[in-house]
Amino acid sequence: MKENMFDVLLYLFENFISEYPYVLPEEPAELTSALEVAGFQDSCINKAFLWLEGLTDLQMLNNNPSKHTHLKSIKGFRVFNSEEFARLDEDALGFILFLEQHNIIDDDSRELIMDRLMALEHFQIDLEQVKWVTLIVLYHHFQNKEELELIEEFLLLNSDGETLH
Secondary structure: OOOOHHHHHHHHHHHHHOOOEEEOOOOOHHHHHHHHOOEEHHHHHHHHHHHHHHHHHHHHHHHHOOOOHHHHHHOOOOOOOOOHHHHEEHHHHHHHHHHHHHOOOOOOHHHHHHHHHHHOOOOOHEEEHHHHHHHHHHHHHOOOOHHHHHHHHHHEOOOOOOOOO
């Protein structure tokens, strides 16, 4: 049996979310049943659904037209807090900064990614987990399929040029 919420998220991404535009089945029971057949426990499935729901809620807040758009022109820098430093290793933090510096993600995407990383049940978060969470957030956030495919290819290549799975 698979006992990890992150494994459920990966399964959902590989089987549902990576189809663009992604649509999860309308009946949660249908999806839950498919996940149970795949070997996931109910508690992990529920945690994954809550994680995705949290992403959707944050996305809706970010897309709110009443958001303070005048602040968008102000460029600052992100200071990671002590919990983020404790949970993300140096490679993971460096990768997030790299993505931002190369305009692969914007401030809003970075904050969505950081929030969803902190919502994982793992205390230590490594580079591979950051890449997968980034991919899930961007598939939820981006509108351009071609850009998504390029980003996915970039994110899933490791330093040896092999695909992560």
